[in-house]
Amino acid sequence: MIKKCLFPAAGYGTRFLPATKATPKEMLPVLTKPLIQYGVEEAVEAGLNTMAIITGRGKRAIEDHFDISYELEHQIKGTSKEPLLNEIRSLISQCTFSYTRQVEMKGLGHAILTGETLIGNEPFAVILADDLCTSTEDSVLKQMIKVYEKYQCSIVAIEEIPMEDTSKYGVIAGNLVDGTDDTYRVTDMVEKPDPKDAPTNMAIIGRYILTPDIFDILRTTKPGKGGEIQITDALLEQAKQGKVIAYRFKGKRFDCGSVDGFVEATNYFYNKTKG
Numbered sequence: 160m161i162k163k164c165l166f167p168a169a170g171y172g173t174r175f176l177p178a179t180k181a182t183p184k185e186m187l188p189v190l191t192k193p194l195i196q197y198g199v200e201e202a203v204e205a206g207l208n209t210m211a212i213i214t215g216r217g218k219r220a221i222e223d224h225f226d227i228s229y230e231l232e233h234q235i236k237g238t239s240k241e242p243l244l245n246e247i248r249s250l251i252s253q254c255t256f257s258y259t260r261q262v263e264m265k266g267l268g269h270a271i272l273t274g275e276t277l278i279g280n281e282p283f284a285v286i287l288a289d290d291l292c293t294s295t296e297d298s299v300l301k302q303m304i305k306v307y308e309k310y311q312c313s314i315v316a317i318e319e320i321p322m323e324d325t326s327k328y329g330v331i332a333g334n335l336v337d338g339t340d341d342t343y344r345v346t347d348m349v350e351k352p353d354p355k356d357a358p359t360n361m362a363i364i365g366r367y368i369l370t371p372d373i374f375d376i377l378r379t380t381k382p383g384k385g386g387e388i389q390i391t392d393a394l395l396e397q398a399k400q401g402k403v404i405a406y407r408f409k410g411k412r413f414d415c416g417s418v419d420g421f422v423e424a425t426n427y428f429y430n431k432t433k434g
């Protein structure tokens with residue numbers, strides 16, 4: 160059973176400066192909810208209750224968000240504003256949150272390795288909160304848990320992207336399994352290839368289920384693209400043993416790490432509230 164979800168949240172969010180100068184990018188709100196809360200809700204919907212958050216300097220607002228604010232509670236008790244805290248209160252009561260700091264920014268693989276102390280020796284999920292996912296069916300992570308239950312190996316969520324965008328993503332190649340049209344056994348993975356070098360246009364989005372042997376692999380993974388330790392490179396080691404499945408999820412993803420994606424997500428959720 161997968162119970163733990165890791166949230167790498169130490170990055171600087173430079174694409175959103177100056178907004179992210181003193182505010183973690185994970186705390187930027189889409190409507191009234193910060194991005195990371197959407198991620199935690201998705202994890203809870205998938206049956207996970209242990210949130211492990213990799214933070215860094217300037218990220219304390221995340222810890223405060225997933226905690227009771229007694230002063231605020233006192234102020235709004237019995238007023239019409241009180242229900243606005245219902246969702247976050249419910250998350251706080253259903254989950255535990257633990258934090259560790261990534262003291263140096265050495266890439267996503269390094270951030271995930273920093274989380275080993277919070278995860279231990281068990282399979283776990285990873286959510287990159289700036290990929291905001293929504294689905295009319297099961298949440299994307301819940302869909303992936305079902306795939307994990309069948310294949311019992313690492314799972315990455317993928318979507319098809321325009322070929323010219325391959326340099327923004329990890330890209331996979333693989334073969335469809337068991338007569339499905341959405342589940343691939345991964346044969347190759349490349350981090351942010353030029354379109355001319357990309358094996359396909361199937362891009363990894365910010366949802367992973369990882370088996371814990373990934374930590375040993377990450378310990379010896381050399382810096383790759385951009386001089387950073389890449390989770391894509393570590394996963395390739397598992398893929399070479401046939402132990403990575405890529406799953407084309409059902410639903411929608413917004414790249415809230417970019418201003419365009421953020422605005423799109425905001426409009427989408429706004430229109431949804433208007434029915």
Ligand code: G1P
Binds near residue numbers: 350365391416
């Ligand atoms: C990271 C991963 C990349 C993946 C992407 C999904 O890149 O390194 O493989 O496709 O997340 O959002 P980042 O967006 O952090 O540069």
